[in-house]
Amino acid sequence: MQTFEGYRRPNGSIGVRNHxxxxxxVGELASFTKKIAQLVPGVIPVVHQGGQxxxxxxxxxxxxxxKGTAGxxxxxSALFLGMGxxxxxxxxxxxxxxxxxxxxxxxxxxxxPVSEVLKEGxxxxxxxxxxxxxxxxxxxDVTELIIGxxxxxxxxxxxxxxxxxxxxCSDFIVRDGGxxxxxxxxxxxxxxxxxxxxxxxxxxxxxxxKIVKEYEERIKDTxxxxxxxxPTPGNMAGGLTTLEEKSLGCIKKGGNSTLMEVxxxxxxPSKKGFIFMDTPGYDVESVAGLAAGxxxxxxxxTGKGSPTGSPIVPVIKIGTNPRLYExxxxxIDVNAGKIIEGKNTIEEIGEEIYQKIxxxxxxxxxxxxxxxxxxxxxxxxxxxx
Amino acid sequence: xxxxxxGYLRNDGTAGTRNYxxxxxSVVCSSVIAKEISESVPGTIPIIHSNGCAQLGDxxxxxxxxxxxxxxxxxxxSALLVGLGCETNQVSGLLKSIPKTKPIEGIGIQQLxxxxxxxxxxxxxxxxxAKEAAVMKRENLPLSSLxxxxxxxxxxxxxxxxxxxxxxxxxxLLVENDATVMMGLTDTLEPAGLLLxxxxxxxxxxxxxxxxxxxxxxxxxxxxxxDQSAARSFSKEEKLLAALEAQMTGTSPIESLLGYNEKxxxxxLHLIVGTSNMVETFSxxxxxxxxxxIVVSSRGILTGSVALPCMTITPQNPYGSFDELVDYTISEExxxxxxxxxxxxxxxxxxxxxxxxxxxxxxEFSIPHVGTxx
Numbered sequence: 001m002q003t004f005e006g007y008r009r010p011n012g013s014i015g016v017r018n019h020x021x022x023x024x025x026v027g028e029l030a031s032f033t034k035k036i037a038q039l040v041p042g043v044i045p046v047v048h049q050g051g052q053x054x055x056x057x058x059x060x061x062x063x064x065x066x067k068g069t070a071g072x073x074x075x076x077s078a079l080f081l082g083m084g085x086x087x088x089x090x091x092x093x094x095x096x097x098x099x100x101x102x103x104x105x106x107x108x109x110x111x112x113p114v115s116e117v118l119k120e121g122x123x124x125x126x127x128x129x130x131x132x133x134x135x136x137x138x139x140x141d142v143t144e145l146i147i148g149x150x151x152x153x154x155x156x157x158x159x160x161x162x163x164x165x166x167x168x169c170s171d172f173i174v175r176d177g178g179x180x181x182x183x184x185x186x187x188x189x190x191x192x193x194x195x196x197x198x199x200x201x202x203x204x205x206x207x208x209x210k211i212v213k214e215y216e217e218r219i220k221d222t223x224x225x226x227x228x229x230x231p232t233p234g235n236m237a238g239g240l241t242t243l244e245e246k247s248l249g250c251i252k253k254g255g256n257s258t259l260m261e262v263x264x265x266x267x268x269p270s271k272k273g274f275i276f277m278d279t280p281g282y283d284v285e286s287v288a289g290l291a292a293g294x295x296x297x298x299x300x301x302t303g304k305g306s307p308t309g310s311p312i313v314p315v316i317k318i319g320t321n322p323r324l325y326e327x328x329x330x331x332i333d334v335n336a337g338k339i340i341e342g343k344n345t346i347e348e349i350g351e352e353i354y355q356k357i358x359x360x361x362x363x364x365x366x367x368x369x370x371x372x373x374x375x376x377x378x379x380x381x382x383x384x385x
Numbered sequence: 386x387x388x389x390x391x392g393y394l395r396n397d398g399t400a401g402t403r404n405y406x407x408x409x410x411s412v413v414c415s416s417v418i419a420k421e422i423s424e425s426v427p428g429t430i431p432i433i434h435s436n437g438c439a440q441l442g443d444x445x446x447x448x449x450x451x452x453x454x455x456x457x458x459x460x461x462x463s464a465l466l467v468g469l470g471c472e473t474n475q476v477s478g479l480l481k482s483i484p485k486t487k488p489i490e491g492i493g494i495q496q497l498x499x500x501x502x503x504x505x506x507x508x509x510x511x512x513x514x515a516k517e518a519a520v521m522k523r524e525n526l527p528l529s530s531l532x533x534x535x536x537x538x539x540x541x542x543x544x545x546x547x548x549x550x551x552x553x554x555x556x557x558l559l560v561e562n563d564a565t566v567m568m569g570l571t572d573t574l575e576p577a578g579l580l581l582x583x584x585x586x587x588x589x590x591x592x593x594x595x596x597x598x599x600x601x602x603x604x605x606x607x608x609x610x611x612d613q614s615a616a617r618s619f620s621k622e623e624k625l626l627a628a629l630e631a632q633m634t635g636t637s638p639i640e641s642l643l644g645y646n647e648k649x650x651x652x653x654l655h656l657i658v659g660t661s662n663m664v665e666t667f668s669x670x671x672x673x674x675x676x677x678x679i680v681v682s683s684r685g686i687l688t689g690s691v692a693l694p695c696m697t698i699t700p701q702n703p704y705g706s707f708d709e710l711v712d713y714t715i716s717e718e719x720x721x722x723x724x725x726x727x728x729x730x731x732x733x734x735x736x737x738x739x740x741x742x743x744x745x746x747x748x749e750f751s752i753p754h755v756g757t758x759x
Contacts, residue, residue, distance in 0.1 A: 027662050027663075027664050027665075027688075027749070027751065028663060028664070028686065028687050028688050029687055029688070030664070030688060030749050031687070031688045031746075031747040031748060031749055032687055032688070032747065035745075035746070035747075048435075049435070049662060049664055049665070049749075049751040052661065052662060053572070053660060053661035053662055055603070055605055055615065057605070057607045057608075083687075108687060108707070110684055110702070110704045110705065110707070111704045111705060113705070113707075113708075113709065114685075114687075114707055114709055114710065114745075115709070152414075153414075153469070153470075153471040153495075186439070186759040215759070218606050218607070218757055219441060219757065219759055221606065222441065222442055222443070222444075222606065222756045222757070223442060224441040224442040224756075226441065226759055228441070230439070230759065232438065232439075232471055232472065232473050233471065233472075233473070233475055234469075234470055234471020234472065234495075235471065237471070238471070280439055280757065280758040280759055281439050281758075281759055282438060282439035282440075282758040282759070283414065283438075283439075284413045284414070284435065285435075285758060304469075304470055304471040304495050305470070305494070305495050305498075305499070306414055306469060306471070307414065307417070307418070307469075307494060307499075307500050308413070308414050308417075327498040327499070328495075328498055328499045330499045330500065330501055331499060331500065371417070371500060372417065373417050374417070375413050375414070375416060375417065375435075376435075377413055377435035379757075379758060380754045380757070380758070381605065381606060381607035381757070382603060382604060382605035382606065382607065382615075383603040383604045383605070383660070383753065383754065383755055384603070384660035384661065384662045384665055384753050384754075385572050385601065385603055385660065385661055
């Protein structure tokens, strides 16, 4: 069994990183959040523009995403910044404390000077940083790992090299008792029947077909055809011709394992094995959802070369072709282009990715971590009020 | 009294109250590189956001137009567009749409084979512009060169009552002096639709404003709604408060109701769509050509716009309420005296005096969504 040294959290989960983060609960506080993070080296700001003036569906999704992010096993401590009259920070703090997370919320109150809030925030974060440095790791195995599966900037090689290799790796992880989550509902359109057939029972299959259908209708309902904008200009330059072709390539990341569960955006899986999460194909929003759902590491195939990462989870980039690896190696962790050159089989690259996951879980930095690619965005479900 | 300010006259006749170099990401995937470039050169602002790919129709157009609009904003001496390469919102498309009245260039991470090269190239371009921008001088300009946004944030009845007698007159004075003013039509002002409809000669604006009587409409796309919008009627209290807020616009006729990224076609008073997310509203104002914003609130606000000076006006409060973030506090003094004081502050800020928010470097940019990402 493959093992790694991780950080055991009081709620039983295990992290592969030990981050201290600071988050805003309302858009108005995004600037301050970045400012406070700058005061304490090593603290990561996670900012967004949601949280206020949202319909219930967005509000719930925002809470779920922020809660999943702050309570993530890779996070040692999280500080929330809230407005004095904003219930969101309070609610998040209470929810997470109930689950034994080290979190704190500070508020901008009308009777407190802003400089006081900055001082208070800085002090808490300094203590949290010190605290994180005293935390010890312990040995855990792959059964405790959740791996997110993502693709971005796909080309015609994606479905031939990197995605099938990720699929092979996903099957290895599932075989060894771990969990992998495929995402990007829109990129299952046209290939949904294949995944539905692999569902553990008819209920799961039906739920999967339902989310795919809903997504397509959601888009049609706005008077648009998803097929007119996907594949994107870059995908087409990369040789992809239709959405179905892109989808067939996309779902290869899911390997051949049985589909155990279909979960909502930013929701944590309740089962082990192969899972599907309902997310947009938009990479940064999708990765944020996967991370909030508890994935400790995300695999991300790219043909055109995408540098994006996540503020809290290591993202492992798998390049689809040799040329990309040659010119953009600064952003690529695994070169699946070797499959085209006949140097390796899909299974061998799948194994290489697996070893990369274990090395990353043991602390080795990924390309996106080295470059501080900490993009974050939450999938929106309605206009701002 | 004669009013004028010291601003940066642009080639297209507009004027900047600031002289920034903008580094604009076309998509969230290039936001880190755009930020890195802007952090390397003083006088440069990052215009970064989380949109730009996997968008369709109106939602995509809004993102694109917003970036075209802010790149063209007179507070920007020049703009560097930083793309990834494979995104929906292509840099080449942005370059085609931005008017060629200032230095504009575009670079892409995939085209330049990686983030390191892109940062290097971007810094090179921006450093050159910074030298050019540094030698530009402010010149004396009439108020007709100002486009002032005004928006209320988190405001109660008592505060409105104390602020309206002063700010309403300020807006009248700005309009009399041929400035362009756009008031944010947000959910707190929308209930005054019928009242505002009476003040416009534009049939289009009248129709849209009267329609607001039906209630609050916003698009929702998670569950498929029949009319893709959600209406909730406005309460009597909301209408009363909105009527009071409407007085903030003074007494001038309303020329038009501007949508997202729409530039006013004539001087005078306009309304502009906004949301209760102030960053989105400021960003839309910046995209529509504003060079300054007046924010009216019961308290100091905690963020401004990355590109526009936001001058905050609040009433005097017993509890202080973020005084260090406020630029003008309404006192018990005679309103006509205070009108002159606000005008003086506005002219000074337009001429380069930093607002409280600018001093603390609190400014953001954000693009609203009007449809799902996919």
